[in-house]
Amino acid sequence: MYVVASLKLNKNLERVIAEIEYSNIDRKNILALPLAKKVEQETEKSCQQKSFEILPITGTIIALLGMIYGFILEWGPILWGLIGLGLGVIIGGVIDVLRIKKIRVQKEGESLTEVFLLVHCSDKTQAQQVKTLIWKWSPTGVATFTKQAEDGSHDRD
Incomplete structure (x- = not known):
């Protein structure tokens, strides 16, 4: 009889395996199989497209403010408009770099793979004891599987 569980790759998985081993099930009867995930490149492309939107917007806003206040300041509206454009592009670049770093950190947190835990009982x-142990640690799902060797049929619970 086999107990199959689906868990996220985190500390709970290690705790489940430790408790199962503690309940007198040999380590060679436990199999943890991580699933490979496909890396999505579309989100990075969308991040790069949004960076091209942020830079001109901040550059235009601060250039406009530079031109408006340039009538009051000494060097004139054209020079202050160009200075504002440069500052706006720099500020937009800083905002963009911080935003991309935040998105990458969020993706690293989400990139936990799913692990199938197979325990031979x-x-x-x-x-039943293994199932109750596994349910304590918030799995995605748990099932039992009984293989009957004589007629080739399978019993699932």
């Missing part, structure tokens, strides 16, 4: 009581 000798009887139904041991399987």
Whole structure:
């Protein structure tokens, strides 16, 4: 009889395995199989497109403010408009770099892979005990599988 569980790759997985081993199930009867995830490149392309939107917007706003206040200041509206444009592009670049770093940190947190935990149990009581242990640590799902060797049929719970 097998108990199959789906968990996220985090500390709970290690705790589940430790508790299962503590309940007198040999380590060779436990299999943790991580699933590979496809890396999405579309989100990075959208981040790069948004960076081209932020730079001209901040550059235009601060250049406009530089031109407006340039009538009052000494060097005139044209020079202050160009200075404002440069400052706006720099500020937009800083905002963009900080935003991209924040998105990457969020993606690293989300990129936890899913792990299938397969435990071979000798009887139904041991399987039930393993299921209750696993349910304590918030799995995505748990199932039992009984293989019957004689007729080739399978019993699922």
